[in-house]
Amino acid sequence: MLSAGRKMELREMVYLSLLSTFAIVIHSLEMVFPSPLPWLRLGLANIITLVTLILFGLKAGLFVTTIRVLVGSLITGSFLNPGFFLSLSGGVASTLAMGLMISIFRNAFSPIGISLIGAFTHNLTQIAMAYIMIVKRKEIFLLTPVILGFAIITGTFNGIASSLLSDHLRGIIGMKSVGRR
């Protein structure tokens, strides 16, 4: 017989594994789909990250993101490529930013606002990393307005999706969420 605490832990692990799986699948699918600019993606996997953050907190969010990038890159064969480091840095930075938003501002923002911050952080980190690691020319920052505008659109969309998904999952999981109270 498991104690209540152990039961909780196990449940959480199962859910995190499931969420990671979703994230990996979405991430890999997105890598295969065409995009107007390399590494500029809809970031649908961020939906999973945000849901994880809302339901299970920052550590869990970072865990899912890291697993997603690692396994996703192994699947698509981009492990340790420049693209891998862009995904990793963007993913970790945006997860951290969203986690901090949740813990600092609590209920001031809905998942939409949190997702927007995530998208901005994600895209800015990626362009900075692309500059440092790949392009090494400041002209890359000409894309800044484009990627920021893009972040507003994807951030909002992913935010709405995360909001619906986390509300839904909260019912299924039947547990108190960490982020929204």
Added chain:
Amino acid sequence: MYSELISNFKFIIITIILLLLSCSKEPPIFKKTKFLMDTVVTVTAVGPKEEVEKAIDATFSEIERLESLMSGFRKGNDVDRINRSAGINPVKVDKDVLIVITKAIEISEMTGGAFDITIGPLSSLWGFGVKENYIPARADIKKTLSLVDYRKLHVNVQKSEVLLKEKGMKIDLGGIAKGYAADKGVEVLKGEGIKAGIVAVAGDIRVFGKRPDGKPWHIGIKHPREKDKVLTTIDLEDSSISTSGDYERFFVKGGIRYHHIFDPKNGLPAPNCQSVTIISKEGILVDALATGVFVLGPEKGMEFIESNKLIKGIIVDSRGEVKVSSALRSMTPRGKIGL
């Protein structure tokens, strides 16, 4: 929950539309070019299209008016009448002609006669643009020089009258009228409510305000020897710039370059500069001084520039060496000036 979703979408769509609108709202800049004053006049102005077009047209008609007053090729205009009444009687002239001649005499005094609008007879003798590669005889030059002296040009401001003291004397406003036209052009633009723009009468340029992106206007200075190249660029707001060069009108004969900027002292093309650029507030001043400093030569010319706080300048001497006045060195942001 769905009504909430719809209201969210409305908000987002409105935001995106606003975003797109603000991106497209780049303040416009318009440029028009017209052949006036025997050269190309380009007027640039910032503002809404209709307003700017009206203002630019008004500027062109003002410059056209000045051209008809001051051109050396119009029978019966003020300049022609002054020249034909030389040694006979004073001529009543338009206010603008009076201003230009008064200023010209002032600049002649400043430069010790290096700039002189009574150069007319000498210009005619050499005949740039009329005679082909003609080098006048020494004796002819010497004879003509006696007719070149700004001190024999008298202005009566009260009566708006101008008199050339000796028969055969001629004024030529070619070295000063373009700068004045730039000044007046800017005045017209401002009067039409334009906040920023450029009036460029050939290379005599007056700018005011700032570019739509909030930066000063970028003005290039022509390279005296390499065609289509620029010596340097200078960022200017609310000032005038003019360049005189030996490359505008010239011919080479027997290995010697003969150009159209004459030294009023000896009647020969001033030999010691390739080009001179002057920057100051007024267009009329920089236009005349670019010629004056060119005649003074690199050493005396730079001395002159440095002695006047309101004037900045660049001199390219006959060997192609570039001298930049001290006040200007900090103003050339795009690195050093070089050939």
Added chain:
Amino acid sequence: MTFWDKVLILLLSGITVLSFYVVKTIFPQGAEASIDVEGRTIGSYSLEEDRILKIKGPLGITEIEIRDSKVRVIKDPSRYKICINQGWISKSGEALICLPNRIIVSITGEGRYDAISW
């Protein structure tokens, strides 16, 4: 959506618009096409001279055309031909980015002026 969400959206939109102007200011207008392959500048070409440049990148040859003071990419081995679809560029700060083939064509230099004194 909360009140603060809306504030955030407006704020981020503002930043986006601002970045547009900042980028425009930082990259002034010019008259040379500078070509980069894999982060290394291989050369700058005057826009005054019409020509076609064949540049080798990791995926193959990218062909760049300079004509009438404008630049465009006419052939590129990448899958989506984004830099070809970008069309002509002419102002300093504009760039054609053929990232798959690691080639960037950007317009640089102290080129353009509002007026020239001569």
